Amino acid sequence: KLALVVILALSAVAAYLYFSNHTGTIKKELKDFSVKDTAQVTGIFLADNFGNKVKLDRKSESVWMVNDKYETRKDAIKLILGTIHTMEVKSPVSKASFENVITQISAKHTKVEIYMGKNKPVKTFYVGGSTKDQFGTYMMLENSSVPFVMHIPGFFGYLSTRFFTEEENWRSTALFRYNLENIEKIAVNYMEFPQESFEIEKISSKKPVVKSILTGKTIENLDTLAVLYYASKFQNINVEFYGNDLEAVRRDSIITHCKRFSVEITDIHGNKDLFTAFRKPMPEGSEDEEGNPQPFDKDRMYGLTKNGDFVLIQFFVFDEITPRFAFFEQE
Template structure:
């Protein structure tokens, strides 16, 4: 009788152990993720996020890291604030829209393995979450994503946003970098030199000795301007708080091959700004040939692009400039006359 009881107890224990092992094996595919953990994509405390790593299959990798009040790209140079804000907002708002039919899951995972991106989110220096971003859903209103540790992808979207999210997780370094040419408030500017090769009489140098002591002189004659308009001068100086370019021109762009020939030609303008620490920033702009058969408002042939210029920052970085953004600083000497 005792032996039968012992056998029964052993059998029950074995059943319990077998059941536990079966449950454990079933969970191995999700590494402990169950319930809504499988689709908890959102990062609600984005204020604690201090590093984001995005990798694709090319392979390319972007490391965005927060230092003090700014984000950097791959360890050097500031990141675009607008792009960081969009990414953090995406992490905060994105959520599971719907389950993916079981028959579709292998295809979604296969495409994710070929074209997907891995995103690692760090909070307070520690890895908090890793997920994979795949292709867009068929209706292009959601993106397939999968959290590391799960074997089930989901369609993820931002409620109220019509579109997919994969384009927000890009890995092109130049697109992440800040487009700031110079960021200088009036109090840190020592001098500004504006040269117009085609109009040398309007070239000038502005020197700041104090807020109430600003002198403008002609670069052609060396004569100091006597009747300076203080309001216009202040507006001009404040235009350098956030001077930006439209886009970076990289070696794969066709125009990049003309970099040296452009630098050897006369620019439309050349700016030289020196701050109180002696740091010098230069910017030069060059006309872009207009499209064939383009006409100006008077219906006359238009030789040059009326909206954009090619430019060089410190005679090195080649960029695309907009007249609209440059108008506040492209002022002739006579602009400052009272």
């Protein structure tokens, strides 16, 4: 941070020299932001001037980790790699706005370091805010005092939001990733409708048994294909957001009073994976489109994972894995 301040403090002098002696050409090393071969990128470090930091490390061709703790979102990694590959200089910063842009970058920026297998970054640059028309983003290379307006040809917008520094926003949203042959048992418990709760056993054998958790009754006219189709849904179930920043008092109240259902997966090795869903209370006085009281959100719920993460989930995703007991009966 101190190094950046020193660089920015000298920028007034640099601006004078730059614009006084400018001949119409700019040295390549002053504007060489993009990374041509992102397949060789092994790590990315991002830090803003508010103390937020994330370290992204490639573990395999398709797996990245954030801060050595969590697998990352594949879409976020694809986006940042695509950005550093395709972004280009749109224009130098004009003489009239030069000092103002330098001041803006000093006040608010994200430092980006790109690594390719070594301890020293191959490229370091600072990402500032957007231009007034929001079609460009101010950036400056390390050891340079010349900022540029960057963009991606054909993309109309700014790029700064792609270089975010919040750990939880980088985390993979994957909740269940089970292949059918690795699932032994699924139990779904409905706290509000216990008569609909069910348990499926012997899934891995593809000769499943479905029974009511409340009565122990087994479905005799079982639709085996429906059961296997249902179990296959657990290959790709995601949460929407992490909500670990929800205040503890409110979280505890939701966990105590708003339970809706739980899903527990047991794999072929006996490992259990329990997820519990809770209704999401609406602000007091909320109404639906017809003016009726709406105490709970109709689109989203909260959830608690086996690792203790409090998350936000969507009904349309979880409706796929929370059918009623009769769903598995042959018509």
